[in-house]
Amino acid sequence: MAKEASYKDKKVITIGIVRELTGLSERQIRYYEERKLIFPERTSGGSRKYSFADIELLMEIAEKIEDGVQTYEIRQEMKKKNADATKLRNKMIQGQLNAQFGTRKR
Structure with missing residues (x-):
């Protein structure tokens, strides 16, 4: 039996919702993806999908960036x-x- 992913790991959240939850701009979120810090899935139409774990990671990244890292x-x-x-x-x-x-x- 295959292990089902935790709800935190399911990539179901759009970039717009991520923006609202994190306070980050879409540009910042895409930049972190370009820098290979976050790895959203893509739908067949090319839309990014994020998980709750991704949102937590984005918040950690943003905090470190703010601290000058x-x-x-x-x-x-x-x-x-x-x-x-x-x-x-x-x-x-x-x-x-x-x-x-x-x-x-x-």
């Missing part, structure tokens, strides 16, 4: 967080395998 630095921080999460997930999987099969990675 450059988009490059934000992107590097995001890459590091993703890499750390991947390492942790791999460690957890290895632990589960060790527990299940009584083996240890050497």
